[in-house]
Amino acid sequence: MENTNPFIRLTDVRKAFGGVRALKGVDLELRCGEIHCLAGENGCGKSTLIKVISGVYHPDRGTIEIEGAVVRNMKPIDAIRHGIQVIYQDFAVFPNMSVAENIGINRLLLEGEKLVNWKETRKRAIDAMAAIGANIDPDILLERLSVSNKQLVAICRALFNNARLIILDEPTTALTSREVDLLFNILRNLKDQGIAVMIVNHKMDEIFRIADRITILRNGEFISSGTRDEYNNARFSHDLTGRELMAVKYSPAPGDFPDETVFEVEKLTREGSFYDISFAVRRGDVFGITGLLGSGRGEIADAIFGLSPAESGTMHLNGELIDVQSIDDAMNQGIAYVPEDRLTQGLFLERSIQDNIMAASLPAYFSGLKLQTGKMNEDTDRWIRDIDIKTNSAEPPINTLSGGNQQKCVMAKWLNTKPKLLVLNGPTVGVDIGSKAEIHDLVRQLAAEGVGVIVISDDISELLENCNRIIVVHDGYIVGRVTNDVSETELLALLSRPGKESHENEVTD
Amino acid sequence: MKTKSRISELLTSNQAVIIMVLLVLSIAIGLRNNAFVSFSTVVILARAAILMLIFALCQMLVIISGGIDVSFPAIACAAMYLPVKMMLNYEIDNLWFPFGMAILIGAFFGLINAVLIASLRIPPLIATLGMNSLISGGLLAFFGSTELSRLPDRLNEMFRSYLFTYTASSGLTYSLTILFIIPVVLAIGLSIFLRYTTMGRGVYAIGGNRSAARIAGFRVIRIQYFVYIFVGAVVGIGAMVSCILNRAASPTNLMGSEMMIIAAVVVGGTRITGGHGSVSGTILGVTLIALIQNNLIMLGIPTHWQPFILGFLIVLGTAFTSLKAMASMKQAKV
Structure with a gap:
């Protein structure tokens, strides 16, 4: 065979x-x-x-x-x-052309045709799609396709070129x-x-x-x-x-850390997103929040960071009541947020590594009206060394780094603000195994140093490995509170549990 | 369901919306002023739109390829002034010389644009802004701003070459210059080129995704050179047309027209970010702007309101194009 x-x-x-x-x-x-x-x-x-x-x-x-x-x-x-046909990560397709043209155009060039026969192109594109069981309207513009269908178009194009x-x-x-x-x-x-x-x-x-x-x-x-x-x-x-x-589970023993509460929220509510969210992050905790897509897990993070503030409820950071109505408030209070989509929300892709790492803490480097560039260089180099960002210098634009190293830069950016609370939303999405392990180590180290750490993720095995305490959100309500000695299956079962009705009888830790 | 969405797509397409706006405007003007409803209006409009059409079609080609050209008014001024100046100095009197020279001068500056944009990778706006200033400044420095109002005879006579003459019931005659053939040929040629030739599709390809175009095997740089040189040459022809219609060669009179042309192109549905645009849309965009420029006065709106209304229209038109683009980004992906 x-x-x-x-x-x-x-x-x-x-x-x-x-x-x-x-x-x-x-x-x-x-x-x-x-x-x-x-x-x-x-x-x-x-x-x-x-x-x-x-x-x-x-x-x-x-x-x-x-x-x-x-x-x-x-x-x-x-x-x-x-x-030999290569399908690149961005598929190298034309968003402004129809599906049929995207499939047919390379062949046209390959055969050195000077004119386009639209009828033929369209027919051959439909045949190419049928050959792999794809069923996409050949006449719509490619920009209207989902990522997965764009990929199918790229595959069809490859086949069409006798791959x-x-x-x-x-x-x-x-x-x-x-x-x-x-x-x-x-x-x-x-x-x-x-x-x-x-x-x-x-x-x-x-x-x-x-x-x-x-x-x-x-x-x-x-x-x-x-x-x-x-x-x-x-x-x-x-x-x-x-x-x-x-894979070593993070489970600090009671007594490893002083018994202090770093961050506490009570009855946090935003209509339509989440209701009655209460939890406390203690010294040494890596605190997990999980839930299905649309469960409200991301919205809770947005509220803590002031992106879309909660309507009611209170937050205490290191014992003090804080009022977060905007990102400015959150940053002034020492809250840092590593967003889920680092490419659009976390990085200036075209700018240098240094510019990115310094981006959130620039005010700290002003003496009068002058930026202390020497100190900035020093600190950037220190971060590159400390969290092992793989680059020869701080000069190249950040989009030349791998996903894992980009993520480390986002973390460095926030760590440079000396945060009291670090919220990480999907910290290892698209990050390779090695960097993943390094990011996990960094998170644990921060928790040990007394920074409150909240990890939001739907990667169950990652959560169980790194977070000693986890809450599960469903339809905006907390439906479970567990420690990481539960099994993956138990946690998965909680994830799909309905919200409102059962949030009273929580699984307690 | 699919056909239904197709129809609603068709009805909200830029072209359809412009046609509707054109109709509403025409009916309003026609109700207010009966003189508007006549064949003569078409003749007047066509004459007024000749130059704008030529320049707008050129601009459309550049924008589709992912660039922009704000240097064309200066190129046109050079391509109009220099040949006429030479003809007067050396007493040349034929038609081949002015058109040939204008094309050469236009193509030459187009080539420089292409070198800056395609080979040196300077952002098109910056490159052509620089060229615009360089050329117009050069004209001013070397020749001052005096118009050449006495054209060589043959060139001057072109003004009286008509495609046809139409006598209205009022006894007034309206004539359409033979030069109207130029934008018509250009529009038909560009339509065919953009739709049916591999290179024409290449213009869309590099405007849509430059690196994908390279991977697919398009000669990206060659296509860009073609676009800018071709546009330069056609702008040269446009310059001569302007010279004949105005019966004068001025080193300055086209300056500042770039924004209106770009506006006409964008109102006609060409996306400023490249990759999208059509000849028919551009023609509609130009028609709309020409109608407003020439006939708004018939609605009883004073002329000094014209820039305001045009500006309003441009903002509205571009906002509509942009909203459409946004909607299509947000639209449920299939």
């Missing part, structure tokens, strides 16, 4: 940029009719490798064989003629779990047609679900390759990070 003809084989491929060695001898074999996962943390050389395969870069050393024949000096157009190898760069990042299922079905379908599929990914559970074989890179080096069965969680994490990552 297994087709084992290699479609492409890379041997000892090396590539350096200036003095930086991005690929230090990588072997990779992709077979027809297999789904291959290329895993590695950000900066491991995945993107360089994709560009070598697609002809954008030429390797300094090493060979590329396609279907048994050595290929030299491959240009992007040659790669396309060999049937033999389809490379998908982090295809599941923006998809819901249902959409991921759909995508995986389509990929299996492609595999059955004898197409080689390579997915670049670092989410372990997804890789184990879909991959036939796995190749792992780290820091530009080839670490290991093998069938899915040859890997288990421990080996996978180890190969990926080079470290033994042990």
Whole structure:
């Protein structure tokens, strides 16, 4: 059943940029009719490798064989003629064109057509969609499609160009779990047609679900390759990070910390969002708030940070009653907020790392009308060192960093304001395993130093690992209060529990 | 259900809304002043819109490609003044020279725009603002601001070449200049180019997503060069048209027209952010603005109200385009 003809084989491929060695001898074999996962943390050389395969870069050393024949000096157009198609993270689609045109346009260029035959283009696009079971109106503008359907269009376009190898760069990042299922079905379908599929990914559970074989890179080096069965969680994490990552639950013993309350809310209510929310974060707590999407978990955070203030109820920070009606109030009180969507709410993507880290604490650096740049540089360097942001300097724009390192910058930005309370909304969404562990360590350390920490997340296993106390919100009401010795199943059961009726009989901690 | 949403989409499309506004305005003017309801109005409007149409179609092409060009009034002034000046100095008297020179001068400045924007990656607004100031300043420095009001004979005679002449029942005659053919040919040519050629689709592609266009295999830089040089050349032709219609070559008289042209384009449904726009929409946008400029007075609205009403219309029109764009972003994704 297994087709084992290699479609492409890379041997000892090396590539350096200036003095930086991005690929230090990588072997990779992709077979027809297999789904291959290329895993590695950000900066491991995945993107360089994709560009070598697609002809954008030429390797300094090493060979590329396609279907048994050595290929030299491959240009992007040659790669396309060999049937190599890359689907980038942003899909490289045209929002202003119709679905049909998006699917058909590359082929037009490939065949060097000077004129567009719309009828033919439309018909062929419909056929291409039918081939993978996609059912999208070919005439609507692409900007009206969901992320998942845009991806389907990109896949159709690849197939339409006679793809033999389809490379998908982090295809599941923006998809819901249902959409991921759909995508995986389509990929299996492609595999059955004898197409080689390579997915670049670092989410372990997804890789184990879909991959036939796995190749792992780290820091530009080839670490290991093998069938899915040859890997288990421990080996996978180890190969990926080079470290033994042990999931240790955070459970401080009573007496580890003085018995003080850092932050307390009572009967916080905002009509239509949440009702009667009361909880207390004690010294040393990493406090979790969870709930389904739309349960009000995010709105509670928005209220604490003054984005959309609560209508009634009280908040005490370190014993003092505080009134938060705006973000300014919250910041003046020492409350920091790491938003869920760091790309649009947390970062100035085009600005330097330093500008981003300093963004929330600029007033502290004014002496008179002059900014103390020396002190700013010093502090930025300190944060880069302390929380291990992987960069050579503070100069490059922040969008050149990986997701994990961007998130660390957002945290550094707020930590630089010396907050008394840190609210983290989905702190590790889109962050790779290594950085995730580092962010978790940082959070625990902050809690130990006496900062109140609230983590809002729907990632059950992350919550149970890091938060010693968790509340569950449903329809705006607290429906459960647990410690992290409950099992994942118990917590999941609470999540879908109806709100109003049962919020009286809470599970007490 | 699908067809229903299609129809409602069609009815709220920019084009449909402009047509409705045009109708309402025309009916209002017509009720107030019977003289409006005649073929002569069309002739007058067409004549008034010639230049605006040429410039607006050019601007539309640039904006679709994701750029903007505010240097065209200065380019046009240079392309009008310099050939006429040379003709007068060297006593040249034919039609090929002024049009040929105007096209060359326009294309040359278009090429410089292209170098700045496509090769040096300077933001188009900044690049063309700079060019605008450079060219108009250069004209002023070297030639002053005096008009050349005595055109060479052949050029002057062009004014009297008519496509047709229409005699109204009142006995007045209305003539449409032969130059009207230029925007008509341009509009038809651009429609076909944008719709049916791979390069035309490339203009939309680079305006929609530049990096995707490169990955897809469009020659992005080449397309940008084409757009700016072509536009420069056509602006040169427009400049000669203006010269003939005004029977004078002025180094300054087109300056400041850029905002009105951009407004006409945007009111016509072209998105200022690039990637969207159509010839038909632009024609409608120009018609609307020309109608207001020429016929508002028939409603009894004093002329000094004109800038206010135009401004109002532009704000309204662009707000509508923008709201539509926002709605389509928010619309449930399928």
